[in-house]
Amino acid sequence: MRSLVVPVLMVLVSVTPASADSEAGKKMAKQKCQVCHGIDGIAKIPIAPHLAGESQIYLETQLKAFRSGKREHEMMTVVAKGLKDGEITSLSQWYSSIKITATMPE
Template identity: 35%
Template structure:
């Protein structure tokens, strides 16, 4: 029992390390995405959605839908087709941890 706190702490720290690896891989892979979605996922072009700060599970679901073809977009279907499941997780991790823009609507 005296080792339980050490075991729990080690487990938690290893989870952070794994998350950091996923984030870093996602950042590397995001270079392709940045052409449309912006360097940090905050696209200035209204044609392309902002990915920064989006829910990770939403991004995963969307990319898998583009990959399978159940969600249609000529550009995204092509890009998503080449992504592995791990790539999808990594990109989703990266973009979900980016700061989204706070836009105040004009009256």
């Protein structure tokens, strides 16, 4: 089976209006996440994943897994250990509220 790779010309990022929890998540993302993942959810370093537009449930699950030790990463385990459930929800709401648009080349 052959896989098809489609090049993307440009990715546009926009942020939808945020709820109060999402705004709290944005503030927290500026403090704890933006160096690696960017405030816009587009990773700033090669080993960090993009978070923009990921599902809130997925983001919450992964942060809780890092916090509990079920999932390990030298940086994320340390960052997530100090997060409370509400903070995880706020961060997840922020990054999931960012919308990604891909434009196909002509």
